[in-house]
Amino acid sequence: MTTGDRTAAAAFDVEKVRDDFPILKQQVNGHPLVYLDNGATSQKPQSVIDAIVRYYTTTNANVHRGVHTLSQQATDGYEGARAKIRRFINAGDDREIIFTRNTTEGINLVAHSYARQHVGPGDDIIVSNMEHHSNIVPWQIVCEEKGANLRVVPIDDTGELLMDEYEKMLSPRTKLVSITHVSNALGTILPAAQIVSMAHAYGAPVLLDGAQAVPHMPVDMQELDCDFYAFSGHKLFGPTGIGILYGKSDLLEAMPPFMGGGDMIKSVTFEKTIYNDLPYKFEAGTPDIAGAIALGAAVDYVNNLGFDQITAHEEELLRYGTQALTSIAGVKLIGTAPHKAGILSFTMDNAHPHDIGTILDEQGIAIRTGHHCAQPVMLRFQIPATARASLAFYNTKEDIDALVKGIDRVLEVFG
């Protein structure tokens, strides 16, 4: 597991870490960049950028095809990245690690290749009230097609899942539970292992949307015992266009392919095509080889820092930021669950989040504004949108101070 190098744990030097991220050195609108939009995408360390450049400079070739040297090196790099990611999430087998484009594709793969085969009329798929649209819409499509019901576990005013309601919702009709591990709009960390075991009591498999979890905390497939786990590389300090779907091998083996094409077959004739083994059955076509290798480099980088340090630093920042924002009159935090990761979502009495975002941008501060692809969350809190500052381990208390100063400027304009 990725608990990090304990000898280094005492010496987390955020300034040294920031030196690894070239983008953080630049000025935006005449101010040093204060990047607080990590929930949307994270910045990349030099080692990840170098991995991409190195791959295209020295290795580029297609994987699983040629006998020539570069193709073998590319294949080794690609498969080596898969093994790194398997260790990173403590999956049992490299065959359970499928490269996708992103979390959304992973969820859609499960919707297509699992849910469509197992969900029938009158069955239930359960999601929560704090899902990203990508963990709602694929299930709506399946439910509409199959005459099944999408059930939604409600949340309380702090943004915690109502576990009693979840318990009541589970039944033999439950064919799949698909719930976020960490809420992108609220920051809530959900009790994922408990959610999984409760569903398993009814024989229902569970998909966890880990997009907002993997950058902030160690995730362990054996501890969680979830059946599927999806996340994106670009929120984990890797490049865009590469993501991971973990699936238990027995489930994946029984599932039909998601897409047809090269790489996912053993043999093709017009009479009969034999599908390839895991994980290749789900990786049709030439994959994002450079992206996979660079994601491996990102995982190396995170492992090298260690989650002991990352979590401690981010928890301190979150505490500092929560206190700073709650002490400003006219600012309201949305999402105040006791267990949160890296998200400060807020509204202001007199200023719409877009106006907040523009005024902060003038000062070089990047945040996300809008509904965060989680409109049901906005509806739950009766707000059109929020301003969201989202943290990574390279953020500092000075970043939070800049945010507070920026909010003061919003108050000057909008009162």
Added chain:
Amino acid sequence: MPQQPEVPLDGLYGDLVMDHYRHPHNRALISEADIEAEEFNPFCGDRAALQIKLDGQGKVCNVSARSEGCSIIQAATSMLSDMLPGKSLCELTAIAERFRASMYNGTGDDTEGLGDLLALQVVRRYPVRIKCALLPLVALEEGIKAYHSKAG
């Protein structure tokens, strides 16, 4: 990346924009509108809705304009609603075209019928916000289009 001028926010959030934002005009709903249109920005959930009533000569005699969202959408919706009364649909289409062109290319000398909407020229310095300013305009255009297709 392109540098923007230092703290020009007094420009973006100038008196006229803030007046319309804080006290939007023509918000009362009207019954039996001839033209009704509502546009959403799917990326932010913002909304602009227009209702227009025409008189016997086909000119706008009553307008309702409501919006939810940022100051720019709300100000633009209010400003646009002020420009509609007394105009024919042809004239409205011309104003709409002029307004859209002005948001992308500047006004030149052709500012007829734009009124307070000219204050939104400052939004051109914030390209990502231009779509906010144009949302009520899209509602107007779609409303007129639907009215013509209904009228056959």
